[in-house]
Amino acid sequence: MGLDLGTSAIKCILVDEKGTVIGSHSVEYPLSQPQPGWAEQQPEDWWNATVAGIRGLLTSTGVTGAEVGGIGFSGQMHGSVFLDEAQQVIRPALLWCDQRTAEQCAYIEATVGEAELGRLTGNRALTGFTAPKILWLRQHEPEHYARVRHLLLPKDYVRLRLTGALGMDMADASGTLLLDVAHRSWSQTVAERLEIPLAWLPPLYESGDIAGHLLPEAAALTGLAPGTPLVVGGGDQACGAVGVGVVRQGIASVALGTSGVVFVHDDTYQVDEAYRLHSFCHGVPGKWHRMGVMLAAGGSFQWWRNHFAGEELARAQEEGKDVYEILTSDAERAPLGSEGLLFLPYLSGERTPHPDPKARGAFIGLNLRHGKAHLTRAVLEGITFGLRDSMEMIRESGIKVTELRVNGGGARSPFWRQMIADIFGIPVVTVNSTDGPAYGAAIMAASGVLQVDIAQLCEDWIQVTNRVEPNPANQQKYEAYYKVYRSLYPTLQGTFHQLTDLANTIS
Ligand SMILES: Nc1ncnc2c1ncn2[C@@H]1O[C@H](COP(=O)(O)OP(=O)(O)O)[C@@H](O)[C@H]1O
Ligand SMILES: O=C(CO)[C@@H](O)[C@H](O)COP(=O)(O)O
Numbered sequence: 001m002g003l004d005l006g007t008s009a010i011k012c013i014l015v016d017e018k019g020t021v022i023g024s025h026s027v028e029y030p031l032s033q034p035q036p037g038w039a040e041q042q043p044e045d046w047w048n049a050t051v052a053g054i055r056g057l058l059t060s061t062g063v064t065g066a067e068v069g070g071i072g073f074s075g076q077m078h079g080s081v082f083l084d085e086a087q088q089v090i091r092p093a094l095l096w097c098d099q100r101t102a103e104q105c106a107y108i109e110a111t112v113g114e115a116e117l118g119r120l121t122g123n124r125a126l127t128g129f130t131a132p133k134i135l136w137l138r139q140h141e142p143e144h145y146a147r148v149r150h151l152l153l154p155k156d157y158v159r160l161r162l163t164g165a166l167g168m169d170m171a172d173a174s175g176t177l178l179l180d181v182a183h184r185s186w187s188q189t190v191a192e193r194l195e196i197p198l199a200w201l202p203p204l205y206e207s208g209d210i211a212g213h214l215l216p217e218a219a220a221l222t223g224l225a226p227g228t229p230l231v232v233g234g235g236d237q238a239c240g241a242v243g244v245g246v247v248r249q250g251i252a253s254v255a256l257g258t259s260g261v262v263f264v265h266d267d268t269y270q271v272d273e274a275y276r277l278h279s280f281c282h283g284v285p286g287k288w289h290r291m292g293v294m295l296a297a298g299g300s301f302q303w304w305r306n307h308f309a310g311e312e313l314a315r316a317q318e319e320g321k322d323v324y325e326i327l328t329s330d331a332e333r334a335p336l337g338s339e340g341l342l343f344l345p346y347l348s349g350e351r352t353p354h355p356d357p358k359a360r361g362a363f364i365g366l367n368l369r370h371g372k373a374h375l376t377r378a379v380l381e382g383i384t385f386g387l388r389d390s391m392e393m394i395r396e397s398g399i400k401v402t403e404l405r406v407n408g409g410g411a412r413s414p415f416w417r418q419m420i421a422d423i424f425g426i427p428v429v430t431v432n433s434t435d436g437p438a439y440g441a442a443i444m445a446a447s448g449v450l451q452v453d454i455a456q457l458c459e460d461w462i463q464v465t466n467r468v469e470p471n472p473a474n475q476q477k478y479e480a481y482y483k484v485y486r487s488l489y490p491t492l493q494g495t496f497h498q499l500t501d502l503a504n505t506i507s
Contacts, residue, residue, distance in 0.1 A: 174279075207238065292394070414468075432462065
């Protein structure tokens with residue numbers, strides 16, 4: 001069984017011993033934004049959704065608990081679950097997309113030193129990461145901070161409830177800013193300089209290791225058998241990459257979920273100049289990866305759907321279609337470049353390439369000829385240009401990428417896949433497994449239980465099902481628009497900051 005504890009829902013899948021998916025079941029949970037730029041979830045909601053998700057999956061597939069050989073976990077990364085002495089949750093978790101910690105990031109870079117932090121952790125301090133969240137708690141909620149005894153990431157908390165065992169994988173731990181990514185161990189130096197007790201951090205594992213076994217009370221709730229092994233699993237980006245077979249050099253993946261991620265495998269530990277890309281441990285034991293992360297990729301498209309696609313939603317219901325399919329087919333009818341219209345996708349601030357919580361979105365170049373289809377196309381093009389920025393950094397690092405494997409909700413659209421091929425100038429493929437991180441988690445479960453290499457299972461289970469080549473004529477036209485796109489953030493940065501400050505002070 002593979003579980004993916006996402007931002008909006010948990011997705012649970014069952015896979016047989018040949019790697020075929022035999023069923024899936026999702027259960028949603030809410031996200032709260034108590035203040036602008038904040039994002040929180042209740043760990044109890046994750047737990048209830050996990051129990052309902054596993055039960056729903058067993059019921060819908062007719063598989064019995066005793067037939068499940070093992071469970072692997074994928075999860076949204078970076079979120080802080082603060083637990084007290086009795087392992088009880090102290091407050092809602094601050095999520096990966098929470099932007100409240102700019103001041104704490106500046107403090108970390110000043111205290112540890114920017115270059116030293118990079119040398120020790122492989123990364124720079126970014127608002128979504130976990131260590132700044134701990135410092136925020138210390139500064140703003142000292143009564144909560146005083147009770148903290150354990151710090152976990154989202155999926156590790158749910159695994160604790162299932163097994164009673166504390167643990168974290170190297171891939172997810174890389175996003176805490178407390179891991180010595182090169183040596184795959186907690187960084188005593190960083191923890192000491194930030195005065196964060198190392199004792200709060202759980203034991204570290206590789207993704208295919210067994211972390212514990214299902215408790216009888218969790219078995220009774222879920223319908224699974226007591227003692228079922230739980231494999232550690234990984235952060236959702238590492239799991240998503242494993243789920244599409246990005247386990248060797250030369251292949252990259254693009255994940256189009258709420259966030260947007262360009263991900264490359266590294267056989268050895270590598271860092272990018274000035275730590276512009278994240279350098280993290282991979283879910284493949286003893287391997288690493290680099291990635292660029294956009295905060296609102298699919299999230300920008302979802303925002304567009306939620307606020308401006310009432311008509312399309314009604315059409316989707318009438319025609320029994322998905323509203324995203326209607327939106328993308330309308331967008332396809334607008335000309336390439338949306339007749340001189342560009343969209344900046346920094347609706348949640350940004351991480352890569354502009355680590356700036358005050359970055360904002362924009363439509364640039366509107367004229368009277370533009371209608372909704374132009375704007376929809378501009379949103380998709382703007383997101384894809386944003387992803388291309390990460391690919392440029394990967395290219396500048398000297399990595400030659402010959403194939404892009406796409407996953408996440410956005411990968412369902414053939415139009416968007418062709419757009420990625422044209423904007424990146426690289427062939428885009430899809431594979432037989434379309435369950436992304438949940439499938440990667442199932443591969444990790446099989447690896448732990450059957451004692452087979454993760455890379456070998458990817459080789460055996462994953463096949464390319466579709467390949468699109470870049471269209472040279474489109475590539476040239478997009479190149480011209482991309483040049484203008486790249487010039488926009490530096491020009492507008494000051495304006496974005498002024499507007500964010502105004503919005504925070506004048507209401
Ligand atoms: N048919 C589709 N065509 C294009 N984009 C889609 C389609 N379906 C979903 N999406 C995009 O995928 C996103 C959801 O992706 P998903 O991987 O499920 O996200 P997450 O795991 O972050 O919740 C949506 O916000 C939307 O932008
Ligand atoms: O912050 C990151 C990776 O560094 C995000 O990838 C989150 O881990 C969750 O993203 P979605 O899967 O919900 O898009």
